[in-house]
Amino acid sequence: MSHEYQVIFATAVFLITYGIIVSEKIHRAVAAFCGAAVVIIAGIVDAEKAVEYVDFNTIGLLIGMMIIVGISRQTGVFEYLAIKAAKQSGGEPVRIMAALGLITAVLSALLDNVTTVLLIVPVTFAIARQLKVNVIPFLIVEILASNIGGTATLIGDPPNIMIGSATKLGFMDFVLNLTPVVVVIYVTTIFILKLIYRKQIIASRESMQKIMSMDENAEIKDQALLKKCITVLVLTVTGFALHQFVHLESSVIALSGAALLLLLTRMDPEHAFHAVEWPVIFFFIGLxxxxxxxxxVGVIEAIAHYALQVTGGALLPAGMLILWLSAIASAFVDNIPFVATMIPLIQDMGRLGGIQDLNFLWWSLSLGACLGGNGTIIGASANVVVIGMAEKRGSPISFMGFFKIAFPLMLLSVAISMLYLFMWYVLHTTIAMLITLAFGIVLSLVLGRISKRSGAKDENKTTAGV
Incomplete structure (x- = not known):
């Protein structure tokens, strides 16, 4: 097969696979795995090269965290937190909604957003039944909070895991650069949602009293297991925070934490490994x-050339383009395959444009892809999971019902991100200029002194010669 036909063939396989994933006619893991098999059988990439393209750091990180969370969920700690938050809110629906949103956001940052909603949503239905109010506002808040919270850290959302693995950016890099804007976006979003829903979820005093009588301690099923899980989780998150300093990959930290927890709990590995979402893992591998x-075949490099022409090779326009393109695209298609495509594209843009520091573009991609997932009910995996759970429990959320609330809030969050990124860029550019200027002044003074000393020595030599 000639190179030209290889380009056409590889592009066609990618687009067809993408179309099947979006249509959801076939499970996305099957679609991605079949697409991978086709490009290998066709000789576009050989088997050895295909293995090299698989990011095993991302795979290892996902598997490790899935095992840790899977064992931890057996303790009932997540149900405990949800009920405790509801009682701390005095049983008032709007305050409970905000409290559950906060727990969802924090857990999504420390675990991952899909696992978090799987744990929080069943408790949310129980609380809404006790209050005798519509559960849908609570679910919408939790969907938005999960994607916003997941944006804040390396392990919170699959796109961040992929970006971190490809760029060697660490846990603290994500925390320091993304958490400030995530906090602003979360507070703004919850404030607006409280205004929208405050008259829609009103409960009687009797219903609120039922919430206050719920026993959160009864949800803790195994105190000894809980202590072991919390210990390992704290050690693992600490490891993420320090992994750049100890020169260990994030996947090594996660898998080591999972191994330690398996050792401490003496749990049957076969049972523990059921917590791993293998379809997700094989979806990533195929992708x-x-x-x-x-x-x-050079398709990514060609697109990178075009992007450089459009932006003139300037970092700021490129970052804004990536932010908005990622947000709009991720609202309508799964953000995971989109980010998988964008990562090599940005790397090629840096290589071809001679850009040494690509961090600004990585933060643009992360914010766009993670926050853009809030735009529609199919924009992120957490959204689809919650919608499915709601349908099974007789509370379906329509596409347009979600869209009219979530899409404007998504655009607002991206606009806030754009302002933040602009300030980030200006600040870092200014600091770099000041450092360069200071270095230049110091260098000039040093060279000036050396020149004066050299001139004085020459004058002395001349005087001595006379």
Whole structure:
């Protein structure tokens, strides 16, 4: 097969696979795995090269965290937190909604947003039944909070895991650069949602009293297991915070934490490994190979050339373009395959444009992809999970019902991100200029002194000669 036909073939496989994923006619893991098989069988990439394109750091991190969370969920600690928050809110629906949103955001930052909503949503239904109010406002808040909270850290959302693994950016890099704007976005979003829903979820005093009589301590099923899980989780998160300093990959930290927890709990590995969402893992593997095929034939590099022409190779316009493109695209298609495509594209833009520091573009991609997932009910995995759970319990959320609330809030969050990124860029550019200027002044003074000393020595030599 000639190179031209390889380009056409690889692009066609990518687009067809993407279309199947969006249509949801076939499970996305099957679609991605079949696409990967096709490009290997067709000879676009050989088997050895295909393995090289798989990011095993991302895979290891996901598996490790899934095992830790899977064991931890057996303790009942997440149900405990939800009921405790509801009681701390005095049983008032709007305050409970905000409290559950906060717990969802924090847990999504420390665990991952899909796991968090799987744990929080069942408790939310129980609380809404006790209050005798519509559960849908609570679910919408939790969907938005999960994606916003997941944006804050390396492990909170799959796009961040992929970006961190590809760029060697650490846990603290994400926390320091993204958490400030995430906090602003979260507070703004919850404030607006409270205004929207405050007259829609009103409960009687009797219903509120039922919430106050719930026993959160009864949800803790195994105190000894809980202590072990909290210990390992704290050690793992600490490891993430320090992994750049101890020179260990984030996947090594996560898998080590999972191994330690398995050792401490003496749990049957076969039972513990059921917590791993293997379809998600194989979806990632297939996706990495398909995008690798695009890299292999030069499609990604060609798009990077075009992007550089559009932005003139300037960092600020490129970052704004990536932010908005990622947000709008991620609202209507799954953000995971989109980010998988964008990562090599940004790397090629840096290489071709001679850009040494690409961090501004990585933060633009992270904010756009993670927050853009809030735009529609199909924008992120957490959204789809919550919608499915709501349908099973007889509380379906329509596409347009979600869209008219979430999409404007998503645009607002991206606008806040744009302002933040602009300030981030100006600040870092100014600091860099000041450092360069200071270095230049110091260098000039040093060279000036050396020159004076050299001139004085020459004068002395001349005087001595006379």
């Amino acid at each position: 990495f190979v398909i995008v690798g095929a695009l890299e292999e």
